[in-house]
Amino acid sequence: MIEIKHLKKSFGSHHVLRDVNLKIEDGKITSILGGSGSGKSTLIKCMMRLLDSDGGEILVNGKDITKVTNPFRLAAVRRHFGYLFQEGALFDSMTVGENVAFGLSYLTDIPKEKYPAVIKEKLAMVGLKEEVAKLNPSELSGGMRKRVSLARVLAISPKCILYDEPTTGLDPIMSDIISDLILEMKKKIGITSVVITHDMHSAFKISDYIAFLYEGEIMLYGTPEEFRKTDNPYVRQFVDGSSHGPIQMKLMRE
Amino acid sequence: MFTAIGKVMMNWLDQTGGAADMVRSAGFWLARSRFEFKQFVLQSITIGVDSFGVTALTSLFTGMVLALQAGNTINNIFGDPIFVGTIVSFSLIRELGPVLTGVVVAGRAGAAVTAHIGTMAVTEQLDALYTLGTNPTQYLVIPRMGAFLLTMPVLTVFSNIFGVIGGYLVAVYALGVPGEVYLSDITTFMGAKDFMHGFIKAFIFAFMIATVCCYKGVSTRGGAEGVGKSTTGAVVTCIVLILVLDYFLTAILAAFGI
Structure with a gap:
């Protein structure tokens, strides 16, 4: 269980996260919704400790990870998570296979001679053939890059995967394939997932719980069914994807 | 105007502090984690090959x-071109060898290092290193620092050799100085401390180039434009620092009798 309490993060005078409180249930998929620039990526970067929060707590199995400063303990904290970057963040100086195997030497005891088998297995898990391992990241389509990136995350067997907008920039079919993959990871290996998205179709399909982040706070947390039925005008406008409503009025004022 | 100068100074101090912190972090990880030997070898070859021809x-x-x-x-003045070998070898081995090599290495390999690390920074590849059990200092900075420290003195030796050869060709074939006189002018007046003088400079320039170029790379922000700015900034900073440092190093080394 991951529990976020009163999390704060500012960049200069811009208060991105004001008071975030959220529970991430083990083995479940929690989607975090919010508009562009609402602080969704900042939130999961704080969880991964890629950014330092300014206040509050992130409890992972009861331990506050925001207070860890020792570089080795910090690496151990990060070990809990896998992070799927929005654009994949594949190392472009390496082949796909080298990318997938990259974390193995740092985070696992798997001997080098077994890496090809791991690469093959993880690529198969994301629906890619073994031959893809020889390609360079620049030769891959957007959807393939995300799948290779997911294979790289799966190779290190994290307990929780943080997905940063996994379906953004993909066509509807590829978006659905990625959504299915996220669901499959939960069903097959019972992995905990936190998915940052503004793709409502994907969020409703995959989520066990949804949190709506607005103005640096979680405005609504609930099941997809509760989100469908909510009469909160902010969430309603976001779910319906309408240009008219309180969010638009606020944007106009700014 | 004072505000502008203040801003430039603050920015400069901020960057110097950041670079010093990166060097401290490199020392920490070098002592406590595995050395990326493969990266070190690859980088040494790249830096050497990149810079050798120029x-x-x-x-x-x-x-x-x-x-x-x-x-x-x-x-x-004297009606005879005497001591050409001495002048060429002194100028090259004590000054121009390390300075020219430093400028070329900064312009070729240093720029490539900043552009590479900078591109990784703006495409979240540096963050990806953290998520996969390592970090940019351990995986990128330390091997590159090692590679610069290894290749710069070697390249400086080659620079000295080629410079002396160039001097020989002109002295012998254009000025009519006998070859053995040119060489004896070098061996008679040059000592081990002159080579040491050049070597110390080469090491210090290598350390400075590695620090500036790696730091500019990891601190890159702002997409493709940011990578361009970092790369240009790294090369300009290196060249200016080489020339400034060269004067102070000469003064300090001379004070120590080297």
Whole structure:
């Protein structure tokens, strides 16, 4: 269980996260919704400790990870998570296979001679053939890059995967394939997932719980069914994807 | 105007502090984690290969022009081009060898290092290193620092050799100085401390180039434009620092009798 309490993060005078409180249930998929620039990526970067929060707590199995400063303990904290970057963040100086195997030497005891088998297995898990391992990241389509990136995350067997907008920039079919993959990871290996998205179709399909982040706070947390039925005008406008409503009025004022 | 100067100073201090912190972090990870030997070898080869041709060519022509200028000037004064070998070798081995090599390495390999790390920074590849059990200092900075420290002195030796060859060609074939005189002018007056003088400079320039170029790379922000700015900034900073440091190093080393 991951529990976020009163999390704060500012960049200069811009208060991105004001008071975030959220529970991430083990083995479940929690989607975090919010508009562009609402602080969704900042939130999961704080969880991964890629950014330092300014206040509050992130409890992972009861331990506050925001207070860890020792570089080795910090690496151990990060070990809990896998992070799927929005654009994949594949190392472009390496082949796909080298990318997938990259974390193995740092985070696992798997001997080098077994890496090809791991690469093959993880690529198969994301629906890619073994031959893809020889390609360079620049030769891959957007959807393939995300799948290779997911294979790289799966190779290190994290307990929780943080997905940063996994379906953004993909066509509807590829978006659905990625959504299915996220669901499959939960069903097959019972992995905990936190998915940052503004793709409502994907969020409703995959989520066990949804949190709506607005103005640096979680405005609504609930099941997809509760989100469908909510009469909160902010969430309603976001779910319906309408240009008219309180969010638009606020944007106009700014 | 004072505000602008203040801002520039603050920015400069901020960057110096950031670079110093990166060096401290490199020391920490070097002592406590595995050394990325494969990366070190690959980088050494890349930096060496990238810079060798240009270093050789610049040094060859610098040696040639030094011989030509010195020879003509001395010829006008004394009526005989004496001590051309001494002037060429002193200028090259103590000053121009490390300086020219530093400028070429900063412009070729240093720029490539900043552009590579900078591109990784703006495409979240540096963050990806953290998520996969390592970090940019351990995986990128330390091997590159090691590679610069290894290759710069080696390239400086080659620079000296090519410069002396260039001087020889002009002295012998254009000024009519006998080859053995040119060489004996070098061996008679050059000592081990002159080579040491050049070597110390090469090491310090290598450390400075590695620090500036790696730091500019990891601190890159703002997409493709940011990568361009970092790369240009790294090369300009390196060249200016090489010339400034060269004066102070010469003064300090001279004070120690080197």
